[in-house]
Amino acid sequence: MPVANDAPGVDIEGTDADAESGDLPINELFQSLQGEGRLAGVPSVFVRTSGCNLRCWFCDSYHTSWEPTHDWFTVDDVIAAIEEYDANHVVLTGGEPLIHDSSEDLLERLADRGYHTTVETNGTVVPDAPIDLASVSPKLASSTPTPERDPDGDGEWADRHEERRLDVPTLANLVETYDTQLKFVVTGREDMAEIERLVEQLRDTASTRVRDDDVLLMPEGQTRDQLEATRKAVADLALEYGYRYTPRLHVDLWNDAPGT
Numbered sequence: 067m068p069v070a071n072d073a074p075g076v077d078i079e080g081t082d083a084d085a086e087s088g089d090l091p092i093n094e095l096f097q098s099l100q101g102e103g104r105l106a107g108v109p110s111v112f113v114r115t116s117g118c119n120l121r122c123w124f125c126d127s128y129h130t131s132w133e134p135t136h137d138w139f140t141v142d143d144v145i146a147a148i149e150e151y152d153a154n155h156v157v158l159t160g161g162e163p164l165i166h167d168s169s170e171d172l173l174e175r176l177a178d179r180g181y182h183t184t185v186e187t188n189g190t191v192v193p194d195a196p197i198d199l200a201s202v203s204p205k206l207a208s209s210t211p212t213p214e215r216d217p218d219g220d221g222e223w224a225d226r227h228e229e230r231r232l233d234v235p236t237l238a239n240l241v242e243t244y245d246t247q248l249k250f251v252v253t254g255r256e257d258m259a260e261i262e263r264l265v266e267q268l269r270d271t272a273s274t275r276v277r278d279d280d281v282l283l284m285p286e287g288q289t290r291d292q293l294e295a296t297r298k299a300v301a302d303l304a305l306e307y308g309y310r311y312t313p314r315l316h317v318d319l320w321n322d323a324p325g326t
């Protein structure tokens with residue numbers, strides 16, 4: 067279900083404009099196959115909130131981060147829209163879904179109804195809510211929107227993005243609280259040193275184990291053509307480092323069209 071654009075009141079900074087109303091800014095809600103990660107191929111309903119606290123230059127959901135658009139839904143409306151589909155799996159994504167307090171309410175109510183929930187998150191926020199799979203995608207230095215890579219300006223977001231993108235105690239808290247996969251967007255071999263360092267820091271900090279199988283390398287690419295150019299090198303890196311590779315099935319199948 068594509069939802070209305072240019073609705074008023076978007077909170078691009080990701081503070082709690084929605085906290086009082088309890089509503090959620092929804093960019094799109096649709097059924098597809100989970101395209102990424104451990105559950106790739108599983109039919110799922112996707113709930114995409116709008117607004118993000120980061121600005122990755124490569125963001126494949128531009129209209130939830132750089133130029134957010136959405137319609138306001140009550141949590142009841144979101145549940146009703148999900149129930150229209152015959153699915154057991156719900157993926158809450160964005161934007162950054164965990165900047166919205168009402169995402170916690172939604173996750174509680176989905177758990178009460180027996181849904182399996184995956185949350186796609188950048189790993190900067192720890193919620194107080196049940197989640198079956200925390201699909202955490204920590205943002206590497208290569209994601210920073212430098213002036214040369216800014217899709218929307220001259221690097222105005224670079225410092226804020228850089229300050230916020232990684233916080234090891236927050237990541238460790240997520241890993242300890244939830245069944246977690248760490249899904250890194252890989253732009254090239256240059257990213258591997260930072261991934262190795264971060265995994266090591268997490269192993270030193272978190273009280274639960276981080277297995278190599280929980281670390282997934284995902285090729286950067288918003289289109290089929292871009293992925294064609296990156297995926298082989300990233301698959302080779304996964305083999306070399308002993309981590310897992312994840313495809314982006316929805317890009318291969320549908321070129322990441324809206325609603326897929």
Ligand SMILES: C[S@@+](CC[C@H](N)C(=O)[O-])C[C@H]1O[C@@H](n2cnc3c(N)ncnc32)[C@H](O)[C@@H]1O
Nearest residue numbers: 124125126127160161162186187188203286287
């Ligand atoms: C749009 S984000 C929304 C959730 C959350 N903000 C995050 O970044 O994890 C959903 C997933 O797409 C990934 N992603 C975004 N742009 C991408 C790109 N150009 N290539 C590969 N993965 C990308 C993110 O890293 C994340 O795993």
Ligand SMILES: Nc1nc2[nH]cc(C(=O)O)c2c(=O)[nH]1
Nearest residue numbers: 098099100101159186316326
């Ligand atoms: N099919 C499909 N799978 C996905 N897995 C994570 C997605 C996301 O944007 O978070 C996504 C998406 O947008 N589409």
Ligand code: SF4
Nearest residue numbers: 118122125131161188
């Ligand atoms: S954190 Fe996620 S939604 Fe936000 S800009 Fe990066 S990829 Fe896009």
Ligand SMILES: [Mg+2]
Nearest residue numbers: 126127159322
């Ligand atoms: Mg996506």
